[in-house]
Amino acid sequence: MTEYRRILLDGAAVRVQRVGDLLLAPDGREVGVAEAVHLPPCQPSKIIAVHLNYRSRVEEFQGRLPKAPTYFHKPTSALNSHGGAVVRPERCKWLNYEGEIGIVIGRTCRNVPVEQVGEHILGYTVANDYGLHDFRDTDAGSMLRVKGSDTLCPLGPGLVTGWDFRGKSIRTLVNGKVAQDGNTDEMEWDMHYLVADIARTITLHPGDVLLSGTPANSRPVQPGDVVEVQVEGLGTLRNHIVSGPVPIDSAVGAQPTESEEVRSTALGGDWEYRGQRAPR
Template sequence: MKHARIAWTGAVHQAVPHGEHQLQLVDGRIINEDEVVWLPPVTPRTVFALGLNYADHAKELAFKAPEVPLVFLKGTNAFTGHRGISRRPADATYMHYECELAVIIGTSGYRISKAHAMEHVAGYTVANDYAIRDYLENWYRPNLRVKNRDACTPLGPWWVDRDDIADPMKLALTTRVNGAVTQQGTTADMIFDIPTLIEYLSSFMTLSPGDIILTGTPEGLADVKVGDVIDTEIEGIGCLTNTIVDDATWFGVDKQGVNAQ
């Protein structure tokens, strides 16, 4: 089952797909997709992001693949929904997308073994974790300006139940910029798979419902410009769309309506 979280008529609703371009609310009402503001499909709690978790991406950046997971945290301000906007600052010379499988934790656990790790997963969604290379101080530990800017990480449109994805380690990832394919990969190429990441993170802290693990991106990064429309898509989960805007647009719009959190 696919689930969405939307803002409509001044309230936040849970919804599921209905037909090709409609949504059905919990109370049974049917509404058109273009009538709503899409929110992140889950309310993020603690969010873990992986650096260099695909060998081809590490090679693309001329780095050796890591021997242990490279993890950093993201604040909840960083997230926005499907069809939202993200800002490219005027001083940026290189800003790129990162199509990533996001793993949603469903049940708490501490010192979870790989054998039981998937029992703690509620489902999956799509993330686009933008980065501005100009701000990067160290590829291994991205600083706050790179990964915690407002609305720099679109999430959605849906979260999909764990049991609806037969094998999350065999999913195709695709990014399109203005309709042209710029990135293609597969989750099979992760250096550290989902059970390994859950075991590692839970070895020193408790994982809780609503925690999210962003599992990294494959090679194929490209600079995005103001006005570009970016689609990040993962097989079986959905296609997440986002638009890049400039400073004037960002500071001039009502972001509560466009990028509601």
């Protein structure tokens, strides 16, 4: 396996290769991993995410998987990087983490059989598919603001080639404590299947990202929290939560809500949310 990263080096975006604790640029410059300013490891033209894929997540909501995967879209303006701040806007309470694995396309992919998909994948990265559930009532099922608001798609720290997605652990930690703990073998549809499914009708270009689902126990986080997603063989993506500096204009559009559906989704489906302390 080989790990590549994109970092800000002397004011320019540079693709580097990780060798131990060093990041090596093509021109010979080097920087320590801990000192690097990270950028998203790829530059997608689109980010597509599957709704439900891990069995533990389905069981948590006491539901059933659909006969085929369903998806939503995150705009590229939601991209964030390892070490970046994730913004919870003012007047919002229900910002949830979702530790995931991102599939990064390497070759243009359209109408490709499942058994050939691997030839079109460049590599894999760690992702956190944050959801701002305060807008769940007003997005009419599109998930646009819920999943597409600025900063809600951290990727990184690197992109790993030659990685086998089968049987790998995935964990999310909040302030050092394990919050999600799953394995890729929980997936109903594996990563090659997801790519083949989307590429039947949508052309995937180099750099495009597919997010492959999250295990159970997505929960709200608060400003000041540090969230880490650890994937076996891919590394650890770390971000911190901050408050948005500008209040949402109460005179424009639909506003954040706190319905039973919002609370139930944010707190885990069958959660007995009545009487629980609301996030600050």
